[in-house]
Amino acid sequence: MVIFLLNPVLNAALIGGGTALLMGAIILVVFHYFSVEKDPLQEELEGVLPGVNCGGCGYSGCSAYASALADKSEEDTTLCTAGGQDTATAIAEALGVEAGTVVPLVANVFCQGTCEHTHERYDYTGTQHCASANGLFSGPNSCTYGCLGFGDCIAVCEFHAIYIEDGVAKVNHNLCTACGKCVKACPKQLIQLIPKHELATNVTCSNHWPARVARSACKVACIACSRCVRTCPVNAIKIEDNLAVIDQYACIHCGECVEVCPTKAIHRGLLDGPCAVDEEKKAAG
Amino acid sequence: MKEMLIILFSVVLIDNLVLSRFLGVCSFIGLTKDLKNAMGMSVAVIFVMMVATGITYPIYWSILEPINLGYLQTVIFILVIAAVVQVLEAIIRKAFPPLYKAMGIFLPLITTNCAILGVMLINIQEIYNFGSAMMSSFGAGIGYMLAMFLFTGVRSKMENADIPEFMKGLPITLMAAAIVSVSFMGFKGVIENLFG
Helix, strand or coil: CHHHHCCHHHHHHHHHHHHHHHHHHHHHHHHHHCCCCCCHHHHHHHHHCCCCCCCCCCCCCHHHHHHHHHCCCCCCCCCCCCCHHHHHHHHHHHHCCCCCCCCCEEEEECCCCCCCCECECCCCCCCCCHHHHHHCCCCCECCCCCCCCCCHHHHHCCCCCEEEECCEEEECCCCCCCCCHHHHHCCCCCEEEEEHHHHHCEECCCCCCCHHHHHHHECCCCCCCCHHHHHCCCCCEEEECCEEEECCCCCCCCCHHHHHCCCCCEECCCCCCHHHHHHHHHHHC | CHHHHHHHHHHHHHCCCCCCCCCCHHHHHHCCCCHHHHHHHHHHHHHHHHHHHHHHHHHHHHHHCCCCCHHHHHHHHHHHHHHHHHHHHHHHHHHCHHHHHHHHHHHHHHCCCHHHHHHHHHHHHCCCCHHHHHHHHHHHHHHHHHHHHHHHHHHHHHHCCCCCHHHCCHHHHHHHHHHHHHHHHHHCCHHHHHHC
């Protein structure tokens, strides 16, 4: 007890430092004797997953998905959208089960109302976000269903897969991993995740107005003229609420509807991206 | 016995840890989305609260107080609580895996939780004896559990309510928490009528 007769500052330092040292030592000892080995299977799975933590699988991150797979609470090996088929196969190999098939999804913007096809109803000078512009009379765009082009989707995309061209968001389908963040970010609900093969024939419009109004708002809007419905050889198209809808299970991607559409609202798009655009520009210029 | 009951009731209802003293609010907001998380966290808090009192109480009264270093209690208590929780976590993970599954993920959240530290400091401040201090900690944990369960119920009702866009998420949650807290003011005076 002699030491505690020293001056009070030294006492405080000794007690504080001593406690810290003691606790550190105890933790070291306990951790040494009670260490638990991490499940080697989980570590292997973590190595297989891409590690981008996009949350596309529905878990909070790659390690959460790996741990769910490792303790058998999750059996679906195809949930990783960023990795696709390769990752699903690798996971199945690590787990020793049969690999499921991944239907690769991709985000697509269902609007092609660029500046040249639409006009502005008023001069919007507010915050440059889709959500804010949408709050002011549904945004300045003449078509209130259409893309506002301020890029809220670009801000959330971690893969730089979205870009704005002539005031309309476009998805680089080669970079897109279908994590689904842009789908939530778009205030107009223009972006959807669709199976990649469905890009082949698409009604790239979300406008539900009747023909005359739709036409005056946007030159490439679907005007529900039913020509595609009559042309389709497999009756895969129907008009729902003034918008043509293609039944992708029935569609044979013959391209007839693309030909007859008077407003070019049906899009015959394959994989789209900046590279493709650059090449088009080169060819044009 | 009567004294113990008075401590228990006053800590649970009148000086409720979360709703009157506003301690542990972050876990109160963060973990009340479903009953399972609220349950796990509450049980973990009660457990750690008791263990931490059992350790910090003797440290204060037999080491710090005799050498006039009472003012160091905050620093020392944080250190001790954090270390104890870490050690407990490691032991539970190795020795009782089912228990670790039920409350293990909440233990790291508790290492520097203000609710635990707050109760330790209050126990010292009120000059309780050891038995009363343990009872007060247990009661504080029960009070925390009560607040968590009540608020989980409130939030599950809010899931289906039509909330204005600008109030969705945190704003409405904080306001609901405030109203629940105000409702607990109604318990003032309960002790006098129960035991007086």
